[in-house]
Amino acid sequence: MSQIRAAGLQLIYQRGYEGMGLRLLAAEAGIGQSTLYGHYANKQEVLVDLICRHMEELLSCLHRAVPADAPPFARFLTFLRFHLTYHMRRPREVFICYSELRSLEPANLARVTDLRRRYEHALIAIIRDGMAAGVMRRADPRVAAYGLLAMLSGVPVWFDPQGPLSEEEVCAEYIRLAVAAVADPLEAALSDRTIATPLPDSPARKA
Amino acid sequence: MSQIRAAGLQLIYQRGYEGMGLRLLAAEAGIGQSTLYGHYANKQEVLVDLICRHMEELLSCLHRAVPADAPPFARFLTFLRFHLTYHMRRPREVFICYSELRSLEPANLARVTDLRRRYEHALIAIIRDGMAAGVMRRADPRVAAYGLLAMLSGVPVWFDPQGPLSEEEVCAEYIRLAVAAVADPLEAALSDRTIATPLPDSPARKA
Amino acid sequence: MSQIRAAGLQLIYQRGYEGMGLRLLAAEAGIGQSTLYGHYANKQEVLVDLICRHMEELLSCLHRAVPADAPPFARFLTFLRFHLTYHMRRPREVFICYSELRSLEPANLARVTDLRRRYEHALIAIIRDGMAAGVMRRADPRVAAYGLLAMLSGVPVWFDPQGPLSEEEVCAEYIRLAVAAVADPLEAALSDRTIATPLPDSPARKA
Amino acid sequence: MSQIRAAGLQLIYQRGYEGMGLRLLAAEAGIGQSTLYGHYANKQEVLVDLICRHMEELLSCLHRAVPADAPPFARFLTFLRFHLTYHMRRPREVFICYSELRSLEPANLARVTDLRRRYEHALIAIIRDGMAAGVMRRADPRVAAYGLLAMLSGVPVWFDPQGPLSEEEVCAEYIRLAVAAVADPLEAALSDRTIATPLPDSPARKA
DNA sequence: AATGAATGAGCTTTCATTCAT
DNA sequence: AATGAATGAAAGCTCATTCAT
Structure with missing residues (x-):
């Protein structure tokens, strides 16, 4: 229910x-x-339901939001905006999915870990493609993805929808950080035009 | 005890x-x-002891590690390396200090929040100085600091000392990400020489 | 339950x-x-339930037993017999209601103290009326009431239903003491005829 | 200590x-x-010490206060005044000696019960002698003694040294009640002259 | 599908007491 | 004579769960 x-x-x-x-x-x-x-069936199932439901929805929304056939950098920008928006709007789910993993029984943890891995690998693939295409600096794509995900996922800890910064402003700020962190400097210089790709479920805006 | x-x-x-x-x-x-x-005196005190002790040590080590009179970019690099090393070596403390805050009674939470704020402001000050000195991109220094701290603090979640990447390799990788994220591109191009400042308690290495 | x-x-x-x-x-x-x-809800409620239930029943039985419109001396005798009978038959409740008051939390103690006061005032009123009617010696009616109540309430400490003295004998003995203590000597001399008013729930007896 | x-x-x-x-x-x-x-030796001994010490002192003071060779009625009056004064001045000891008996281990209870019995028998003997001498009404001397002791011992429950009634006034009031309760009416009429026998350790006063 | 009553296991905390110093 | 540190036992209370209705 x-x-x-x-x-x-x-x-x-x-x-x-x-x-x-x-x-x-x-x-x-x-x-x-x-x-x-x-x-x-028991208390644990309540937690499993909450966590899995959130992660499955996260995954399916991701696949809907990020077109598989777009060029790497465009996919990267879309991913960033999607991730940020999703996390800013669901601070409680995000917190639970991270810090209650230890309360999951092994079988349930395995299930959740698999979902999480699939999500992470979506970003890893984007970064890998971006490096192959020469639009991102050469680096360990896993490390870069983990680093970026941690950075982006930390937003809900301090972001306050009623605070001085709007969701959009925070998005833009974090996207600049993330892009600068991994983009090839030359490409990054060009990226300002493309940062503001609108998300389906967020109000469209222009750069 | x-x-x-x-x-x-x-x-x-x-x-x-x-x-x-x-x-x-x-x-x-x-x-x-x-x-x-x-x-x-009670269960709560055990938690308070663990959290406060860790955060106070973190603060005092930070002040010892980062020279107040060095130029901003050097302080930035030192901060990054210090933070990463400290966090990779204390994954449990880091996790507790983040995800058990909600179990603290209000008075204890206030005490911890103050410690945390002082630590964050150390990085915020560095970034602010870096911007003023023109070595970092103009941005909201608070947002940048929160973003970087989240990124760096996420390392212990996946880092495994017995894994394929050494502490030093991870450090270098994250420092590149962080520097690229906030540095002025020109300055960043020059920074490679200085990234590998050795920490007193970690084995020296060369760039 | x-x-x-x-x-x-x-x-x-x-x-x-x-x-x-x-x-x-x-x-x-x-x-x-x-x-x-x-x-x-908790341990205290068990005690409160026991004490209040006893005192409320005591009060309601008292009002049923002692007719409000009878002459003072008759009400006095009825009160004495009622009090004695009730206390001899409930030695445990009586003891608890006296010596566990200190274990009551303030709010509960206030509730019980109020009930107790109402009971005491019933006797005080009788004595006051008796003095006004000239059938009792002039004295402080509160002191007299407290003195008599203590005397009568002490019965269950030593009275043993299986002992040599019957409930009725003890009643008669105590009533004589109490009557002598407060009655006007002349009236007291005449009172022997009326001491043995039977109680509804006790076997009738004659003087 | x-x-x-x-x-x-x-x-x-x-x-x-x-x-x-x-x-x-x-x-x-x-x-x-x-x-x-x-x-x-243990917690119980603290209680035993308090109770026994008080009862032994009570007994020894009693024997000093009440002359064995005086006529019954004089001894009666002396006993009343002694008991009242002693109890008004030691409300805590009195309460403990009555309501903590149940916490005594059997052997200790026996010891205390013996002391208590000796004290009660002092009054019983006085009443018995009074009856034999014809100055007290014929009645069960044990019942009368228990009744009077309960009445007198109840004083500390409500007596407040700072209250409106002085120790002396309360004494006089209770002595009148007690005398009236057991004295032969004729003798009682004469007793007013003798009620106010002074106690050694209380300020002398006149009737 | 929903519930009130019941329960064994477990919780944090305090107890009276011991012992080495 | 005095104490700080330690402890097994027990305190009041809450837990997740079951079951008959």
């Missing part, structure tokens, strides 16, 4: 998986405590 | 603060369960 | 509130330890 | 024997926790 998921998301975000009691989860979802077991 | 800290560090890293039972902590530390209360 | 109350009454009487463990209480009541919390 | 006794008296009075932790007792007495065991 979606009310359980909503309550679980909020509670795990605030108190952690171990810190969330099922009593409270049920109360917050507006149902009886034992009714939970009509929807989930 | 240091044995309690060692056990607490490991257990909180593996199972989280809420997931760590004091029975297990005591057993792991090789003492009776109630003996814990001769060293800490 | 009444089985919990029965077990709690016995255990608190024997070992005191602080001395009663909830493990033992549950065992004595024939339920699991955590089942207690389905009936009481 | 007398500081331990003082702290124990206060703590047991406030929180009960079971409710008094030895940590707190030691802190209140200004000594280390384990130092207690240099003075008492």
Whole structure:
């Protein structure tokens, strides 16, 4: 039930998986405590549902957002904007998916790790292609991808939608950082024109 | 007692603060369960001790490692190397200091947040100075600092000392990313010579 | 649940509130330890329930037993007999209601103190009326009431239903003491005829 | 040590024997926790010491205060005044000696019960003698003694030295009640002259 | 699909007590 | 005589889970 998921998301975000009691989860979802077991086999399943659902949606949205046949640098820019937007709008899911992995039982962790790897490899492939095409500096593409992902994924920690910087401004700032970090300097000089590729679900804007 | 800290560090890293039972902590530390209360007033104090101790040491080492009177770019490089080395060697502390903040009671959280802010401001100041000196691209120094810190701090998530990449190789790779991300392109082209400043406690290497 | 109350009454009487463990209480009541919390929010509530329930019943029985419109001396005699009978038959409740007051949290103590005050004032009013009517010696009615209540309430400390003295004999003996203590000597001389007013729930007897 | 006794008296009075932790007792007495065991074999001994010491002193003071060879009624009056004064001045000891008996181990309880019995029998003997001498109404002397002792011992529950009634006024009021309760009416009429026998350790006063 | 009642296992914390110094 | 450190046992309470309805 979606009310359980909503309550679980909020509670795990605030108190952690171990810190969330099922009593409270049920109360917050507006149902009886034992009714939970009509929807989930046990507590762990609530966490697995939240994490997997988020990561699967992340993956499928990614594939929809990033055209497989575009040139590497365009795919790179699209990826950056997609990732940033998605993460700024789902700070709780992002936090849970990172810091509650340790609460997953091995089999569930393996499932999640696989999803995560597929997402990471999407960026790794983009970077690899970009290097092959000569538009990115030669470097270890895995290290570069991990570095960029960590940088981008850290946004929700401090970003506040009501704060002084708009989502768009933060996007632009981070994209500049990321592009500068990996692009071939010459290409980077040209990239300003293309940074502002609009995302399907975000209001279009021009450079 | 240091044995309690060692056990607490490991257990909180593996199972989280809420997931760590004091029975297990005591057993792991090789003492009776109630003996814990001769060293800490309560469970929370164990966490506070671990987090504060780490952050205070981080701050004091930072101040020792980064000379206040050096030019901005040199300070930047020193900061990067210091931060990376410190974080690669303390993956558990790093993880705890980030993802167990929510388990801190308000007063303790305030104390930790202050320490964290002081550390972040060290990098912000460096970037601000670098921009003023014209060696770094104009950008929001806070955003740049947060972005870089997230990128650098993400290393321990995947870095494995027994893995194919050495600590030094990872350092060099990340420093290239970070420098490229914020440096003025011209300056960056010149920076390769200076990236490999050796740290006192790490084996010297050449660029 | 009444089985919990029965077990709690016995255990608190024997070992005191602080001395009663909830493990033992549950065992004595024939339920699991955590089942207690389905009936009481916490340990204190068990005590509050026992004390308040007894005092409220005491008050309501008193009002049923003592007719408000009878002459003072008749009300006095009825009060004495009622109080004695009630206390001889509930030695454990009486003891708890007196000596566990200190274990009550302030709010609960206030509630109980109010009930107790209402009971005491019933006797004070009787004595005041008796003095106004000239059938009792002039004295401080509060002091007299406290003195008599202490005297009467002390019965369960030594009274043994299986002992040599019957409930009725003890009643008569104490009533003589109490009447002599406060009655106007002339009236007291005449009162022997009226001492033995039968109580509804006690076997009728004649003087 | 007398500081331990003082702290124990206060703590047991406030929180009960079971409710008094030895940590707190030691802190209140200004000594280390384990130092207690240099003075008492265990917690129980602290209680036994307090109770026995009080009852033994009560007994020995009683024998000093009440002359064995005086006529019954004079001894009665002396006893009343002695008991009241002693109890009004030691409310905490009195409370403990009554309501902590249940915390005594059997052997210790027996010892205390014996002391208590000796005290009660002093009054029983006085009443018996009074009846034999014809100055008191015929009644069960044990019941009368228990009734009077309960009445008199209840004073400290409500008496407040700073309150509106002085110690002397309360004494006089209670003595009138007690005398009226057991005296032969004719004798009682004559007794007013003799109520105010002064106690050694209380300021002399006149009727 | 939903629930109230029940429960064994576990939680953090405090207990009275011991012991080496 | 005094103490700091240590400890097994027990405290009150919450946990995730089951089950009959």
